Every structure is written in C-alpha cells, then in structure tokens.
Amino acid sequence: MDTPLSRVLGPKTAKVMAEQLSLHSVRDLLRHYPRRYARRGEMTRLDGLEVGDRVTVLAQVKSVSTRKMQQRRGTLTEVTVGDGAGSMRLVFFNNRHAHLDVGEWGLFAGTVGLWRGDKQFTHPDCHILTGDDDDWARAMVPLYPASKDVSSWVVQKSVKLLLDDAHSLEQLLDDPIPAAVRERHGLVDLATALRQKHRPESQEQVDQADERLKWDEALVLQATLAARRRSAALEPGIARPPRRGGLLDAVDVALPFSLTDGQREVGEELAAELSREQPMNRLLQGEVGSGKTVVALRAMAQVVDAGGQAALLAPTEVLAAQHARSLAAILGPLGRAGELDGDPAGTRVALLTGSQKAAVRREVRAAVADGSAGIVVGTHALLQEGVDFADLGLVVVDEQHRFGVEQRDALRAKGTRPPHVLVMTATPIPRTVAMTVYGDLETSTLRQLPAGRGGVSSSVVPVGEKPAWLDRAWARVREEVAAGRQAYVVCPRIGDLEDGGKGDDGPDDADGAPPPEEKGASDKRPPLAVLDVAEALRAGPLSALRVEVLHGRMPPEEKEARMRAFAAAEIDVLVATTVVEVGVDVPNATVMVVMDADRFGVSQLHQLRGRVARGAHAGLCLLVSEAPSTSPTGQRLAAVASTTDGFELARLDLETRREGDVLGAAQSGRRTTVKLLSLLHDEALIAEARVEATALVEQGRGLADHPELAAAVAALAMDDRATYLEKA
Ligand code: ADP
C-alpha cells in the first residue's frame, strides 16, 4: 500500500498526481474515491450548469462542423453535444479534436463559459468512450476529483491499472477490519469494497462499498482513541482520596448556595475517580451558567487535601484572572495560607499569566515549585518550560474548545506521575464529536441550571430591512440601565490601528467561526469595531450612560480593572470584543447587543449570550445583522435566536461548519483519514465502531492480535506527525 505511485504509473503522471492531488502512494490513489458517477442516459443536467463551473459531463456528439475563421487565420470546429436534457457547444481551434464523430459518447471536461448567450466549453478535455473500452460497457462511469493536469479519466485509468492486477490487489490489501467484525456487521472485504467503489455496476454496490469504507475510517479512528485510553489507564497515577476536615469541607461550608443535584452527582463521580490510582480523564459538559467552576473547585480541594496540587487552565487572561479572583473569594482565608491573615489549614491560590511582570512570575513559579501554591490558575503560560510543580495531582482545563490535545498532554507531562485530568466545556458537544474529537475522554454532563435563573431570550435585529429596530435596541439598553441593570455591546473587531479584523485576545481559534462559503451581506465592509461603536454610542443613543470598552489590546492590568469596575456596576455599558465570550460572570448584566452577529459562529453566539443569563433577572440578547432574514446567514441567526437548547445548537453548528474543520482541529490528522464518514449522519456507525474498537484493543493482546488494524493505526499516527510537522 505504501508503494510510491511512481513505481506503478508513468513518472510524469505520478509527479502531477503528487503535486496537484497530493496522491503519493498506492494507498492514496485507492482511497481517492469518485466524487460521483455519470450514467449513460441519465445526464448531468447540462441546462443546470453555471458559468464558471469546472465540470465533467457525459454526453453524445450531435453535430460537428469546421469552418475557416473570418477575422483570423485558422479553423474553428464547433461540436454540439447533448444528453437528451440539454445541449452544449464545444469549441476547438485549428482542427484540434476534429476527429469527433456524430453519435459518439464521451466525457467532456472543462470550465463552463458563455458565448453570445450560450454556454460552451472552449478546448475541453475529451475522452471518447469506444466500443472496446470497457468503461463503455459500464452503467456508471466514476468521476473523480481532478486537477488542472490530472483529469478524471487519468485518475480512472490509473486506478483501473491497480484494480485489474487482481493478484497484487489481494496481496496489497491488508484488511484492517478483522473478519469477525466484518461478519457481525455484514461488511464486504476491502478489495471488494474498493472494486465496487471505483468500478460499480449498480448503486447498491456503491452503497455497500461506502458502508464498508466508512467502517474503515471509524474503526481505525476509534482504535486509535481506545489505544490512547488504554495506555493512559496502564500508567498509574496517584490516588487522591478525600480527607475529612480539610479544604473540601471548608469549601462546602463557605459556599453561599447549596449544590444542584447535578453538581452533587458529578461531584461524587469525580471524588470516586480521584480516589483511584488510575488517572481520571473526564470531560464535563454543562450549559453556560450550570456551575461547572464549583464542581472543579471541589475536585481541586480534594486533591489539595490529599497533598497534591491542582492547576486550572483558562483560555484567556481575563478568564484566568476572574477564576483566581472568584476562587480566592470563595476560599477566603483558606486561600491565603502563609499570609498574615491566612488560615494555615488552607492553601494558596496563585495566578500565573504571560503578561505578568518577570518578578511576579518568578515568585509564583517558586511557590508552584515548592508546593505552597496548592491551586494554580493560569493561561498558556502554565504550559511553558520553567513552570515546575512540586506534585501536580489534577489538571482542570476550562472551556476546552480553545485547547488542543497537545496542550493537554503538555500539562499532563508536568506531573511526576500522570495527573488526573478534568476538561470542562460549555459548548455542547454532539455525541459523534464526543466520540471522536474527545474520544479519549469519558463524559459527564450537567443538564440543570441552578434554580432562580432568569434565562435569556434572543431576537434578531435585521438592520438591513428594519433600520428603526436598532434605535429600539438602544432604547432597551437605556431602559435596563434605568432599572439598575447593565449591558454588553459586542463587536467582531477592536478597530483603529491595523488589526487585521481579529478582535479576540484568546489563542487562535477557528472554532465557531461561520463557514467561509457562507458570507453575510456585511462582508462588503469591514466588521464593526469596538472603538468606533463605543464612540458612536457615547455621542449618540447612549450619551447619558457610562460607556467603556474592553478588548485584547488593552494592557492586562487595565483589562482587569475594567472588568472589576463593570462587576462593581461603575460602568453601565461595556463595549467589547469576544473577550467576554467565555466565563465572564457579572449577574447584574441583563442585555447584550451583538453587532454584526453574522460574523460569529453558532456556538460563539450561544456562549456570548450566556453572559446575560447569569442572574435572577431575565436576560435579553439582540443579534444585530445586515444579513437578509431569508439568506442562509439570516436563517442561521434566526435559529440561534429561537432555541437555547445547547444540543440542538451544537447540531446546527456542525451543519454549518465543514466536517473537516471539526475533525481537522482535533487531535489527529483526520485530514486524510476521514473522507466518507459524516459526523452528522453516521452516529450509529461511529457508536458501533467504538464498541468494536474498544473490545479489540482491550481483549487478548490488544492490537497485537490484529496486525492489519495495528498497521492502520500506526499509519494514522504517522499521518498525524506529518500534519503536525506541516503546521510547525
Ligand atoms: P459555568 O458552568 O458557565 O462555568 P459558573 O461556574 O461560572 O458557570 O457558575 C455560574 C454562576 O452560578 C456563578 O455565579 C456561580 O457562583 C453560580 N452557581 C454555581 N452553582 C450554583 C448553585 N448550585 N446555586 C446557585 N448558584 C450557583
């Protein structure tokens, strides 16, 4: 399978295939599946083609005429081809392809152009199907993703070369799916599947092949994850059982509320897992505001009671600082052990971020290294070299969607023995994603919000169609402030200077961004900016209010101070970038106006509005957009406004993003591995593959009993490394 194509194909073909289609090995080519199939008698709708499309059509030559050109020297050949549904003109200069004969069927590939109102191909690539061509005998002609110099039929012929060599095909193909698994799920073997996919005789054969080839993808992926889980389980960590009369008990006494049932249940689950030597690897999902922080704090306290340290990793400095602040507030003197007013039975909460002064960082690093800081809150700075823990027992990662597996691993490596890991996310994760991207973690869910929450309602403000509604939005802001509440105005960009449209101070994050092919109407102008909008509001509709800005370009102390002032209600309206997206907690804020809402992704909007659903008062989120309400973008916004069911939104998010993006951002190089599998549509298959893979990895000698599958898993790991290297 790893045989280079240059050994099987002509050197020129192999070269362009490598350059233009990234096909290097026999495996690559066999896994380069047809995009669709052309059928004789059932044509691509010639009448449905758009100018500029690059397409291949199967059609019959209807007429050929060659004449001398009048303005220029040379001849012009016009060929009309048709498929019964429509017809199209092909144009050739100077007797190229004048050999086409009326009645012949062929494949014609080119870019659809326009000439005097009619669609035509100029100098298309032609592939005439002749009687002795065995393609012609086929009901379905495979059409492949092609490139400039590698046409669909060059791919087809090359694949055929591989497939026809039946003997070597069986030899080449080590079927990664064990026979018993194939039998249980009624799957054809790999050689059959590839033959049926590339040279099918019926749609049934294609379907059968697809099912089998999807299983390949799912099983290899799941086996990789199962192997990961297993090796993590085999490396013992340190048990951190609860201790009476310690920090955890003190935290429970100090909490100003009683835990929800969900918090209690998950808490027990975590307490039990932390008490074992086998490291915990758990994903905690819970709606925005479901109270994950307290759950994490209790787990951290248990670990501190057992003599270990806990690290809490946050995606932004604002959030890290807020966490440190609220932990310190809950712990009171218990969080200031070693200080004058501290409780010696407690511990120390330390904050470590990249922008702290060198002296502060040095001091914090020392406290982390000697173990006096039991709870360490930080950003990516925690991952850096030079941050050594005395005894790291638990890593909590907040808002996981900003952290990749590499970061998780980097922190994990900071313990002498593998620490327990708790990953928290408010972005609900569809089951398929939980089983793939986060497939090495077990999952817990907090479904219930603490009682007494006002909730949030959302509306779209379509300023393109109803400009007056924007005035109404500002009036609502004024009303809320008059009632003693506060407001956020969120913009996609900071403004001023040359910031390239990026408004966030968080790490790079493609997650949640709208798909590139779906552009809002407002894409014609730059996105609205914090500084401009704040200016306009101060001068206009909100001139009577205290309006301030918050964005990632402000120095950390200033950001900190701004957040504190907002929390203390010294600011009425905070105009901000998505720095307020995750975790910012000001219960008195009840309105959020999102400008250019179409610039944000579904889960981002959901996160954002979570900021105004935190107190007892009902929250309101207004999604301002120029996108027409009937456009896909407008409808996406309407869908976000109409539901707060995180799981439905996650699904919507998945639908509007390309699957590759979801998986591509994940831990493994699914890039080349997942071609047919769909996270939206193959949930049942993925679940079954997960069960099978887990069994294969955990029974007997594990993957050693299944060398073909082991090889595929290893190839995926190689692929990962390749992807990783490319990124580096
Ligand atoms: P998230 O899950 O979004 O991270 P937080 O942990 O920030 O949510 O909690 C949101 C707010 O709810 C905080 O102000 C927190 O103090 C409060 N909270 C958490 N648990 C409870 C509870 N059981 N009862 C009442 N309020 C709670």
Ligand code: MG
């Ligand atoms: Mg949170």
